[in-house]
Amino acid sequence: MQRRDAQQCRLRRISASKPSHRMRSQGGVTEIWDPAEDQFQCAGFAPMRDTIQTNSLSLPKFFPAPRLVYIEQGTGVMGISYPGCPETYHKDQQFSSGQGQRGMSGDQHQKVHRILRGDVVAVPAGAAHWCYNDGNEELIAVSVLDLNNNANQLDQNLRGFMLAGGQSRHGQERYERSSQRYAGQSEWSHEETFHNIFRGFDEELMAEAFNVPRETVKRMRQDSNRGLIVKCREDMRIMSPDQEEQEEFEYSPRNGLEETFCTMKIKHNIELQRQADVYTKQGGRINIANQQKLPILQFLDMSAERGHLMPNALYTPHWSMTDNRVVYALRGELNAQIVDERGNTIMNERVREGEMFVIPQFYATLMRAGNDGFEWVSFKSSSQPMKNPMAGSISVMRAMPIDVISNAYQISPSEAEQLKTNRDPQSMLLSPARTSS
Amino acid sequence: MQRRDAQQCRLRRISASKPSHRMRSQGGVTEIWDPAEDQFQCAGFAPMRDTIQTNSLSLPKFFPAPRLVYIEQGTGVMGISYPGCPETYHKDQQFSSGQGQRGMSGDQHQKVHRILRGDVVAVPAGAAHWCYNDGNEELIAVSVLDLNNNANQLDQNLRGFMLAGGQSRHGQERYERSSQRYAGQSEWSHEETFHNIFRGFDEELMAEAFNVPRETVKRMRQDSNRGLIVKCREDMRIMSPDQEEQEEFEYSPRNGLEETFCTMKIKHNIELQRQADVYTKQGGRINIANQQKLPILQFLDMSAERGHLMPNALYTPHWSMTDNRVVYALRGELNAQIVDERGNTIMNERVREGEMFVIPQFYATLMRAGNDGFEWVSFKSSSQPMKNPMAGSISVMRAMPIDVISNAYQISPSEAEQLKTNRDPQSMLLSPARTSS
Amino acid sequence: MQRRDAQQCRLRRISASKPSHRMRSQGGVTEIWDPAEDQFQCAGFAPMRDTIQTNSLSLPKFFPAPRLVYIEQGTGVMGISYPGCPETYHKDQQFSSGQGQRGMSGDQHQKVHRILRGDVVAVPAGAAHWCYNDGNEELIAVSVLDLNNNANQLDQNLRGFMLAGGQSRHGQERYERSSQRYAGQSEWSHEETFHNIFRGFDEELMAEAFNVPRETVKRMRQDSNRGLIVKCREDMRIMSPDQEEQEEFEYSPRNGLEETFCTMKIKHNIELQRQADVYTKQGGRINIANQQKLPILQFLDMSAERGHLMPNALYTPHWSMTDNRVVYALRGELNAQIVDERGNTIMNERVREGEMFVIPQFYATLMRAGNDGFEWVSFKSSSQPMKNPMAGSISVMRAMPIDVISNAYQISPSEAEQLKTNRDPQSMLLSPARTSS
CATH class of the missing domain: 2.60.120.10 (Jelly Rolls)
Incomplete structure (x- = not known):
């Protein structure tokens, strides 16, 4: 299967351009280049730049196309969840939020990846991912979605599906039209996307599905004040495997069917x-x-x-x-x-x-x-x-x-x-x- | 090669919908969901439902996209012809219309498949296929064409190419606009498709190509009164291999180049x-x-x-x-x-x-x-x-x-x-x- | 990745058609069928016919889609350059322009291919290629670009990128609207393409990039008078390997990774x-x-x-x-x-x-x-x-x-x-x- 769209490449002029939209969040800034600009529309590219403050979390989300991320500055940890992958990478003593409420077994979750300046990180279409800045400087991540990709069977529009947070619909977020050389008219509005998808589900049905109190569900659906990146209440001591150990694992030779998305290396430093x-x-x-x-x-x-x-x-x-x-x-x-x-x-x-x-x-x-x-x-x-x-x-x-x-x-x-x-x-x-x- | 189209997925509302068009035939009914409805257009899906009466034949036809069929009710036999596949599956004593006009060698044709409730049947793009209800109840087959599929190099429009029968152009067929929740306007008309393609060829040229009398050709081109599904004159005793024997054959392990479309299993019961x-x-x-x-x-x-x-x-x-x-x-x-x-x-x-x-x-x-x-x-x-x-x-x-x-x-x-x-x-x-x- | 376009196949009538545009060059003629004509637009085909006079060179160019060429008449040599392929096929004594200015080492370049009547030649998307008629009659090459092909990520428009020569913008070239059965209106103009791409670069920057005098660069950018096919000043004695020797090499069995574009056979006689x-x-x-x-x-x-x-x-x-x-x-x-x-x-x-x-x-x-x-x-x-x-x-x-x-x-x-x-x-x-x- 493939998707297709009324793509046209009648480029009379290409100009270097800066982001056209900016979304401020509690813990950082997300900047977006206008995907309707001729050059990006022709290529099917949607570029973004996330600036994540220290001890802040870029909230879990997914996109309808593969995303390639370049870490321009800083260091952090990143999680890319993939359905069916094992959750045994980190547990018990490695993980402790210091609050002691969990039992001996500790927290089990999928592998998290240490990322640092110069890494290229590959995020498959539809894979939920988050990023936490545990370093001492702002973490800057530049990324591009390939909306024309075969993996996207919808149309070429940029869509951001937030699993937490989300920009407000009521104008609390601010954006600035960049006063730069790009002067094109765009129909695209960033207000159309990056919303919390849980808002659309019935609250009671959600509570039943997760088998949790409705109060928890109310929190999951809240998108009004913290945006796409949040300050964490205290340092998250998310441990990622020792760097070299991890690399060694990730470079293991191809062994046929076992080399699935679960065990594949997802980053490379350039x-x-x-x-x-x-x-x-x-x-x-x-x-x-x-x-x-x-x-x-x-x-x-x-x-x-x-x-x-x-x-x-x-x-x-x-x-x-x-x-x-x-x-x-x-x-x-x-x-x-x-x-x-x-x-x-x-x-x-x-x-x-x-x-x-x-x-x-x-x-x-x-x-x-x-x-x-x-x-x-x-x-x-x-x-x-x-x-x-x-x-x-x-x-x-x-x-x-x-x-x-x-x-x-x-x-x-x-x-x-x-x-x-x-x-x-x-x-x-x-x-x-x-x-x- | 691929095809593409001006697909858009600006879905503001999705509603469950019933078929929008109905074509009555001598031996059954064909119902079509409007492929121009937003949800189907976005996905490139063309859904249909065929209801075939007992001892009736859904006439041979082909579509410009792969078709997945689910047998909702009944039992029957189905043929999917593929150019170049052997014609030795059934012959002599297994096959006899009881009229005795054929010689000792009997009829040779490509494999036919027994189908029953719960089967999913895979029909490749452009493959001619027919279906005969030899059971005791109506055979109901629900199917979807994937018009966005790579195998279709034309545009996203639904096309049905009939090799026999066909709906009349002159209004004999009846259709009912379903009075349901779907209220969209559609440009699509089922009157545009499902016609007998032999009508377009010169009669004399066809007679020469098949080397048969023009009277036979006139019959091949006739599309006016029986529609897409016909009553058979007497029971067709099309024999399909014993069920288990067939399954065994179809589950044979992959053996490289010989596993072509000719020998591949085309159905799976779910x-x-x-x-x-x-x-x-x-x-x-x-x-x-x-x-x-x-x-x-x-x-x-x-x-x-x-x-x-x-x-x-x-x-x-x-x-x-x-x-x-x-x-x-x-x-x-x-x-x-x-x-x-x-x-x-x-x-x-x-x-x-x-x-x-x-x-x-x-x-x-x-x-x-x-x-x-x-x-x-x-x-x-x-x-x-x-x-x-x-x-x-x-x-x-x-x-x-x-x-x-x-x-x-x-x-x-x-x-x-x-x-x-x-x-x-x-x-x-x-x-x-x-x-x- | 793929490209896509607003392709439609609402064909009410197909007519055999002749080229709609003709570009005369110093050494031959290039004829183009209108790629905007319904039948070609539906299929994504751009057909062309080049007629190359004896001792004339069809100048190096490339297209945004794969091109299949059929040699209708004549004989010649053809080069298809591919980045990274070895340049050792022909050298020293085999190659001599007779002017003796080059040293003992002679000229090294990528393989050239002898082509003759009945050959089908495969040119990958974006591969620069040229063709020289060293025979005794006009060389006629009919070709088709597959603009819908996956290898083309731009839109479906015909583009010809000339690395030398090119049609003039100032009307020196002539074209004739063919007075044939095809009477459609087309927005496509051949004046929009087949231009010398070096014209768009800064002359001084080019001189620096090639490390050659600006006078040489001026010559590279010149597109005004010779068109797409030029007369050669004297016979080019481009030697291609002995026919049979070449065929033998090209038919060598697949040996895994070494079978790259560099060693693959590019033509087959039909x-x-x-x-x-x-x-x-x-x-x-x-x-x-x-x-x-x-x-x-x-x-x-x-x-x-x-x-x-x-x-x-x-x-x-x-x-x-x-x-x-x-x-x-x-x-x-x-x-x-x-x-x-x-x-x-x-x-x-x-x-x-x-x-x-x-x-x-x-x-x-x-x-x-x-x-x-x-x-x-x-x-x-x-x-x-x-x-x-x-x-x-x-x-x-x-x-x-x-x-x-x-x-x-x-x-x-x-x-x-x-x-x-x-x-x-x-x-x-x-x-x-x-x-x-």
């Missing part, structure tokens, strides 16, 4: 320089989280890339054969050019920290870092993304015979050879200022 | 209490037909569930991670609540025998049987459906640490523990009246 | 009579290129069929279970009838050389060759296409018991038996004039 997948001296480096690195991505059909361009270095001109991408600027500045099939420059802009822009599939792009370099993370709608570089050692120029290039551009064979080899041995990332012009 | 997949004392039971039980469903990407709720028992509040569902009420009454992402109750209704309603993917639902219990069959747009229960022993509550629940709802740890465990050991189906309110 | 997949005396023959014959088609999810009907022979009435098809007439005439689910004849026309028409999935068709026979190639949106014939030895009639046919059409058992067997042993292609009318 911050470490020594694990870079692409490295060019004076150019920069790229770390990738694709289905080879993080097998669960095969089911989500998404992937991510963390990049670092040196000052004034270039990302080779290229196009993607496989996916739409959305680039989120972490640090520094970038000049980004995107060209469509008419040869029109649909983007030629300076991108700054905190902004996002989409590079549509097949559209050619050429990017250059500013004087202080540029760092980014990008989210892609394929778990095995493939780029087609135009310059450098694995480029489309390199693949063609000199005679073809020479005749195609009416240049001499030696000029054609320069086009093929003058960037050797660089491939994706190019060092600055080697132009012979 | 009526037997002793084979229930879920059972709760005083709650009820569920039988499932998914791709593990009936491997051909992997290719159809559909599945079915047969359920039985005890009087006043509850179906745990839950949402589907994987599929849209349509529920058909077989017996008894159900109070069904469905909640959307805005926390709105989009359905809160009593569902009665013979009615259908859609539970969209990701939308939360909570259901309670009436005083006489409730029985249903549901059809799903995934061959490996997965639900996320909110209450009970495998619920999302159970998966979360007590501290998370306690902080999320501002309740005490002991109240949180109650939310997790007060329904133990029940999971999907919950016994009534254990509420402590 | 011209040879002795390799016909279907043959009927006085009927004709069919050669097929599906994923069994050409495994890369599994990834493209397309296939092709080359057919030859003898004078007045018939293609058995049938429907496709799996795919939309577009038929291109190579030689002779055909009377084609197509019937929809309402029993309406939506096509009943004489199709002539050079015309195309779509047979939508599930729609029944019956075709008869003219007095001089008929030859065609058809392109399909499935890599494993399956037809359901209505007459002949593997037909849906043959699959049904005589009693079913007899009751369905109210004919005698012996007439029913004639329907089943009177075309034996013929199946797909039927010899003419055996009608007993």
Whole structure:
């Protein structure tokens, strides 16, 4: 089965954009890029950024599409519950809220995951998840939903299903229309979603279903004052397994049928320089989280890339054969050019920290870092993304015979050879200022 | 390849609905739920109900999407022809119309299948099929087409291609607009489809193609008086293999390339209490037909569930991670609540025998049987459906640490523990009246 | 991930059509069938025909969808570049433009493929490709893009991304509105696409990226005068491996992970009579290129069929279970009838050389060759296409018991038996004039 929608990609202009909506909560802020903006609508992407204060909990929720999360700052624990997975990961002495009301057996629940800066976390469509900041600084999580994904059989609209809390309908929440370069009209309203779904059930029926007092049910349905992120009453001492032990477990080899969602690794860190997948001296480096690195991505059909361009270095001109991408600027500045099939420059802009822009599939792009370099993370709608570089050692120029290039551009064979080899041995990332012009 | 369509799921209200169109035939009745109704359009479902009289034949036809059929009543034989499959299943003495005109070799044709109450039958997109009632009571078959399925590269419109018979264009058939709660306006007309496709071919060209007299061709093209289901002139003694023998054959283990559509089992009975997949004392039971039980469903990407709720028992509040569902009420009454992402109750209704309603993917639902219990069959747009229960022993509550629940709802740890465990050991189906309110 | 679009298939009439747009280039002509025409829009097909003069080069370009090419006439070499594939297929003495400017190492580039009449060539979505006519006659290549394909995450619009040349925006190119039977209004304009994408990049940034003089970049961006196909200055002696040696290599058995796009065979010849997949005396023959014959088609999810009907022979009435098809007439005439689910004849026309028409999935068709026979190639949106014939030895009639046919059409058992067997042993292609009318 699949879903489908009246998607159109008539992009005349792409601009880097900031979040268009902001929802303040007791324990943090949720910012949303307008999913009806042309570039996001074409790609089917819904980007968000959560800022969770210390000792605060991003409440359990789920989305109608797979979600890829990048931890921009901080540390915390995250739970992604999956029906039928065992609840024996943590119990008795490991867990104690200090209140002593529970018996010897302690609390049993599904595995929780320690997350930290640089982690990419994969959340399947419809999986309930929560996140607690147990660190000493704000936890910032940037994420993208792939609403066009096969896993979503509804339409392309952004929906957030809250299992607790939720924004109020009565205007208590505040949002600010960002006064930025994006000036499009959107029909989308964040007030339409992120509500507590328990509100819709009959209170008495719920009490019977959970077999709890109606007073408890009243609390579950309450959404009026704390929003999507709440302050915790005291430190939650949620223990996650020792980091290395966990990693070891998660890297266990595939063993057939037992490798289900329950035991699959759900995160991969793309911050470490020594694990870079692409490295060019004076150019920069790229770390990738694709289905080879993080097998669960095969089911989500998404992937991510963390990049670092040196000052004034270039990302080779290229196009993607496989996916739409959305680039989120972490640090520094970038000049980004995107060209469509008419040869029109649909983007030629300076991108700054905190902004996002989409590079549509097949559209050619050429990017250059500013004087202080540029760092980014990008989210892609394929778990095995493939780029087609135009310059450098694995480029489309390199693949063609000199005679073809020479005749195609009416240049001499030696000029054609320069086009093929003058960037050797660089491939994706190019060092600055080697132009012979 | 895939097809796509301007699907939208802006469901403000879901109501249980009865068929909107009825086509009377010589040997029975075909009822159709309006596929343009919002709930069916969103899910891409086209539901139908065929009532075939004794000694009557539902004429050969095919549809542009996979069809899952549930036999609600009666017994019969069914043929699903697939190009290239062998025609040696039945011959000589097994087959005889008693008229003796055929030679010693008898009739060779593809396998026919005995079907009976409780069978789920899988019909691939584009496969011609027919059904003959050789029993002593009316044969009632409820079915759903998954028009959004990958196998359909046309648009989402319901199309019925008749290889014989067909409704008349000239008004002989009758239909009644059901005077029920569904009051929507629909552009869809059943008069647009279910016609004899041979009418469109040149008569002489057809006679040449089949190498038969034009008189035979005239008969093939006739669609004016008998409709979609015909009375047979005398009992057809179509022999199907002895039931157990057939089952044994069909359960043969997978042996690689030979397991094609020709040899795959096409039906699975979901009526037997002793084979229930879920059972709760005083709650009820569920039988499932998914791709593990009936491997051909992997290719159809559909599945079915047969359920039985005890009087006043509850179906745990839950949402589907994987599929849209349509529920058909077989017996008894159900109070069904469905909640959307805005926390709105989009359905809160009593569902009665013979009615259908859609539970969209990701939308939360909570259901309670009436005083006489409730029985249903549901059809799903995934061959490996997965639900996320909110209450009970495998619920999302159970998966979360007590501290998370306690902080999320501002309740005490002991109240949180109650939310997790007060329904133990029940999971999907919950016994009534254990509420402590 | 997938893309989707507001596709509709409300086909009231299908007509054979000729190209609606023509782009003249220095070295040939590119003709395009209007992709907005109802039949092509429904199927998501964009058909094209390139006529490349001798010693001319169809410039490197890529498309947002997989492309299947049939070489109607001539011989040449073709390059399909794929990022990361080795560039060691041809070097030093094999390659020499005769100008001696390059060093001892010669030119390294990716494999080039010899193509000739009757070849079906598979070009993945987003793969840059070029074609050079090194033969003695015009090279004519007919091709179809499958814009509905999963590999395309943009919308269904035809886009051509030129890596060199490109049509001018300033009216130098000419196009002629074909004065044919197709009289539909189309919003599509070929002026919107097939432009040089390098035009959109900053000249200085490009020079830096390629590390070449700005003069070279100016040449790369030039699109004003030579179009999509250029005359070469002198014969390119691009050597392709000896034909048989290449074939041997390409037929190497699957060896797991090493069988990547880099080593996969990309073409299959469907011209040879002795390799016909279907043959009927006085009927004709069919050669097929599906994923069994050409495994890369599994990834493209397309296939092709080359057919030859003898004078007045018939293609058995049938429907496709799996795919939309577009038929291109190579030689002779055909009377084609197509019937929809309402029993309406939506096509009943004489199709002539050079015309195309779509047979939508599930729609029944019956075709008869003219007095001089008929030859065609058809392109399909499935890599494993399956037809359901209505007459002949593997037909849906043959699959049904005589009693079913007899009751369905109210004919005698012996007439029913004639329907089943009177075309034996013929199946797909039927010899003419055996009608007993």
